[in-house]
Amino acid sequence: MKKELFENKIGEAYTKVILDNGLKVFILEKPQYNSAYALFGTKYGSIDTIFNVDGKEIAVPEGIAHFLEHKLFESQDGDAFSKFAKTGAYANAFTSFDRTCYLFSCSDKFYENLSILLDFVQSPYFTEETVNKEQGIIGQEIRMYDDSPAWRVMFNMLMAMYHNHPVRIDIAGTVESISKIDYNLLYDCYNTFYNPSNMFICIAGNVDTDTCLKQISEGVKKSDPKEIIRIKPEEPDSVLTDYTEQALEVAQPMFCFGFKESLDSPEKTVKEKILTSLLLNIISGDASPLYKQLINDGLINDEFDNEHFCGNGYSALIFEGESKDPKAVSMAIKNEILRLKNDGIDKKLFNAIRAGMYGSSIRLFNNVESIAMQLTECAMNDCGLFDELKYLKAITIDDVTRKLNEINLENSVLSVISPKN
Amino acid sequence: MSLEILELQSGVEGLFIKNNRFNTTLVSYNFYLPLKKETAAENALLPFILTSCSNRYPDFSRLNYKLSKLYGARLNASTEKYGDYQLLRMTISVINDRFSLEGDSLVKNASELLLGLIFEPKCENGVFFEDDLEREKRKAIEHIKGEISEKRVFAKKRLIEEMFKNEPYGTPKCGTVEDVQAITGESLYKAWKNMLSSGFVRVQVVGSAVPDGLFEEVSERFSTVDRNNVCDCKISAPAKKVSTPKTVTDYMDVSQGKLCLGFSTTLCGNDDVALPLMVMTDIFGGGPYSRLFSNVREKMSLCYYCSASAIRQKGLVTVESGLETDNFEKAEKEILNQLEALKKGEFSDFEFESSIKSITDSLNTYNDSQNSIDLWYVIKVNNDSLYTPEDIAEKISTITREDVINAAEGVCLNTVYKLLPKEAK
Numbered sequence: 001m002k003k004e005l006f007e008n009k010i011g012e013a014y015t016k017v018i019l020d021n022g023l024k025v026f027i028l029e030k031p032q033y034n035s036a037y038a039l040f041g042t043k044y045g046s047i048d049t050i051f052n053v054d055g056k057e058i059a060v061p062e063g064i065a066h067f068l069e070h071k072l073f074e075s076q077d078g079d080a081f082s083k084f085a086k087t088g089a090y091a092n093a094f095t096s097f098d099r100t101c102y103l104f105s106c107s108d109k110f111y112e113n114l115s116i117l118l119d120f121v122q123s124p125y126f127t128e129e130t131v132n133k134e135q136g137i138i139g140q141e142i143r144m145y146d147d148s149p150a151w152r153v154m155f156n157m158l159m160a161m162y163h164n165h166p167v168r169i170d171i172a173g174t175v176e177s178i179s180k181i182d183y184n185l186l187y188d189c190y191n192t193f194y195n196p197s198n199m200f201i202c203i204a205g206n207v208d209t210d211t212c213l214k215q216i217s218e219g220v221k222k223s224d225p226k227e228i229i230r231i232k233p234e235e236p237d238s239v240l241t242d243y244t245e246q247a248l249e250v251a252q253p254m255f256c257f258g259f260k261e262s263l264d265s266p267e268k269t270v271k272e273k274i275l276t277s278l279l280l281n282i283i284s285g286d287a288s289p290l291y292k293q294l295i296n297d298g299l300i301n302d303e304f305d306n307e308h309f310c311g312n313g314y315s316a317l318i319f320e321g322e323s324k325d326p327k328a329v330s331m332a333i334k335n336e337i338l339r340l341k342n343d344g345i346d347k348k349l350f351n352a353i354r355a356g357m358y359g360s361s362i363r364l365f366n367n368v369e370s371i372a373m374q375l376t377e378c379a380m381n382d383c384g385l386f387d388e389l390k391y392l393k394a395i396t397i398d399d400v401t402r403k404l405n406e407i408n409l410e411n412s413v414l415s416v417i418s419p420k421n
Numbered sequence: 422m423s424l425e426i427l428e429l430q431s432g433v434e435g436l437f438i439k440n441n442r443f444n445t446t447l448v449s450y451n452f453y454l455p456l457k458k459e460t461a462a463e464n465a466l467l468p469f470i471l472t473s474c475s476n477r478y479p480d481f482s483r484l485n486y487k488l489s490k491l492y493g494a495r496l497n498a499s500t501e502k503y504g505d506y507q508l509l510r511m512t513i514s515v516i517n518d519r520f521s522l523e524g525d526s527l528v529k530n531a532s533e534l535l536l537g538l539i540f541e542p543k544c545e546n547g548v549f550f551e552d553d554l555e556r557e558k559r560k561a562i563e564h565i566k567g568e569i570s571e572k573r574v575f576a577k578k579r580l581i582e583e584m585f586k587n588e589p590y591g592t593p594k595c596g597t598v599e600d601v602q603a604i605t606g607e608s609l610y611k612a613w614k615n616m617l618s619s620g621f622v623r624v625q626v627v628g629s630a631v632p633d634g635l636f637e638e639v640s641e642r643f644s645t646v647d648r649n650n651v652c653d654c655k656i657s658a659p660a661k662k663v664s665t666p667k668t669v670t671d672y673m674d675v676s677q678g679k680l681c682l683g684f685s686t687t688l689c690g691n692d693d694v695a696l697p698l699m700v701m702t703d704i705f706g707g708g709p710y711s712r713l714f715s716n717v718r719e720k721m722s723l724c725y726y727c728s729a730s731a732i733r734q735k736g737l738v739t740v741e742s743g744l745e746t747d748n749f750e751k752a753e754k755e756i757l758n759q760l761e762a763l764k765k766g767e768f769s770d771f772e773f774e775s776s777i778k779s780i781t782d783s784l785n786t787y788n789d790s791q792n793s794i795d796l797w798y799v800i801k802v803n804n805d806s807l808y809t810p811e812d813i814a815e816k817i818s819t820i821t822r823e824d825v826i827n828a829a830e831g832v833c834l835n836t837v838y839k840l841l842p843k844e845a846k
Contacts, residue, residue, distance in 0.1 A: 140724050
């Protein structure tokens with residue numbers, strides 16, 4: 001077992017432990033809080049569609065990671081929700097592109113809840129009957145997202161941006177793809193990805209680190225670390241198509257405008273991510289000249305936002321919102337990037353945005369849920385909780401300018417949801 | 422943790438919620454006005470125009486730059502319904518001074534900034550400027566029209582509109598597009614004056630200290646305002662019991678339909694009256710242990726969500742679900758069956774106890790979230806006691822099965838709202 005303590009000047013500290021079986025554990029104590037938040041996750045999400053099992057390559061139906069998440073709540077001795085109901089904890093789970101996480105938050109009986117969490121995530125129980133029952137429920141979840149323009153505009157963009165990378169497929173899959181899921185496939189996925197060496201536990205709140213560690217060490221199954229071979233199709237640097245449109249029941253068009261980034265390595269570093277966030281706010285944040293122009297021209301409203309979307313094998317700079325004229329917005333964004341490349345970045349704006357990001361990093365420690373979520377980033381990306389504060393101080397305008405110059409204006413996708421009729 | 426309430430002027434309260442655990446300080450201004458069709462749009466626009474510019478920051482871009490320099494201070498505006506009242510909210514939160522890299526008084530600066538926005542709007546001769554007005558009107562209209570996008574939210578909004586037709590509570594919280602279009606620089610200025618003179622006001626601080634001089638300054642600002650006719654914010658009419666429920670159906674080009682049911686109850690008002698309703702609603706359709714989750718979702722596999730919630734100020738219970746068109750009848754019948762079961766006391770001790778534990782556990786987490794604790798007290802004004810979440814948790818533990826059955830017996834279907842795919846027509 002390897003144990004390290006990290007402290008910071010702002011008065012926060014956390015412990016990182018790697019158990020012998022490879023499980024990573026992160027704990028941040030907040031003794032003045034009433035509650036705690038714990039999360040048990042695996043590096044396994046919707047993008048892990050092709051992998052090796054016992055030397056044999058298998059391709060699984062789209063949406064299976066999410067399906068597994070639903071089914072893991074059921075065990076031979078009843079479902080996990082009933083067990084949490086006895087303690088009063090709030091329990092839930094989510095699946096994203098690259099991870100699946102099971103979580104609870106509570107103000108009482110923390111260790112009892114931790115025991116339930118450890119137990120149900122490590123006790124798969126899939127049968128034909130329970131798998132069939134879930135098809136109807138998840139089918140309706142998929143239908144719900146089919147009607148959500150905010151969801152569709154994003155996925156349509158990803159489908160246009162990526163030729164082959166599985167980030168282009170919907171996290172929950174389709175009604176058709178999930179109909180191909182059976183309990184044997186679920187076990188294949190579980191046995192491949194739910195190995196402790198591919199998993200992590202993150203805890204923040206009113207807990208005692210040593211008590212948690214003892215309980216986790218005793219509650220985690222012994223197993224040898226396992227190498228997972230994920231097979232990712234070759235992805236060209238270019239986008240598949242630069243424009244995509246779908247009509248849905250909305251009042252005015254919604255858009256998602258993204259620049260695809262090429263990747264030297266599968267993952268972006270923390271420093272790169274911070275640089276990119278800073279750059280995005282210099283381009284289009286609410287204090288930027290572009291934001292002022294777009295609001296005054298009646299082209300955007302308060303829904304306008306930006307995002308650095310990245311993970312294993314994908315990275316994009318995204319601008320999203322509602323507009324009567326999404327094409328005009330996308331042109332204005334391109335022109336602003338060009339202007340910045342020619343004229344350089346305003347030093348005052350750079351400093352103001354950096355100060356704002358520093359404030360957000362401090363603010364994060366207000367809330368046990370946001371701390372635990374940030375700890376999962378540390379587990380997924382092998383970084384530290386205080387890295388952002390550290391890098392923000394060191395970042396210079398030259399760093400951001402370098403990042404700005406990397407943007408390839410020709411490699412963009414505009415996705416639009418237009419009103420029906 | 423402690424509470425300190427001060428009457429700063431007639432109908433103007435200052436509430437300090439002392440809580441040392443946060444890295445930030447939050448100040449919220451809450452104005453309560455009667456919810457009426459004639460004034461809803463104007464009132465709703467106020468928090469947005471006031472937090473977009475002021476005499477000192479004549480353009481929103483300069484204001485946003487200032488907020489960024491204040492280490493990303495967060496300025497927010499919103500309009501909500503609070504029973505038959507309209508709640509206009511403006512808040513600012515900022516990191517505490519000890520984190521400032523240059524030793525400036527961040528909390529005081531942020532607090533003064535918000536005060537300036539509310540009391541010194543950018544106006545000339547009693548009129549808001551045309552360009553500011555048009556910008557905010559456009560955004561408000563886009564927001565109202567945009568409510569159609571998220572069908573679950575839209576369906577619930579339509580249920581409330583239909584169930585409370587021709588009543589104040591049926592008024593959309595931001596008014597209608599037509600009402601927004603009719604707003605002029607002059608009428609908005611009058612609405613601002615009216616907000617200051619006749620709104621009930623609660624200024625709240627959540628943090629380790631009240632920003633230096635804040636309550637004194639608020640008191641001073643209101644001392645020059647005629648506060649003789651202040652909204653009492655006391656009575657909201659309970660949802661009406663009807664003998665025949667009505668059904669309203671809209672059709673849209675969607676792949677999943679939405680079913681929303683609205684019920685009147687016999688428990689309406691403050692916490693002391695309405696707590697049994699809260700527990701009953703939770704057993705009915707709260708957590709995964711609830712009747713609706715375990716039957717409509719888990720046993721019958723009809724939907725991804727089927728949940729119930731209650732608004733105590735109106736004695737209102739609603740149920741919402743997303744369904745295939747063919748399953749609407751089955752689901753509606755099952756929802757009503759589950760309600761009948763509650764009336765007959767056919768719920769297990771496990772369900773009852775799970776609900777009590779879940780509500781209690783979640784109440785005890787409120788003090789860990791600055792926004793939650795602010796909102797907790799925002800909906801405790803006038804005839805509500807300033808109970809803490811812990812007080813309510815204690816009261817919840819005294820609720821009995823009989824209280825739940827009594828609460829269920831008073832629940833009566835009023836309106837069924839259906840949003841169906843066009844092909845179902």
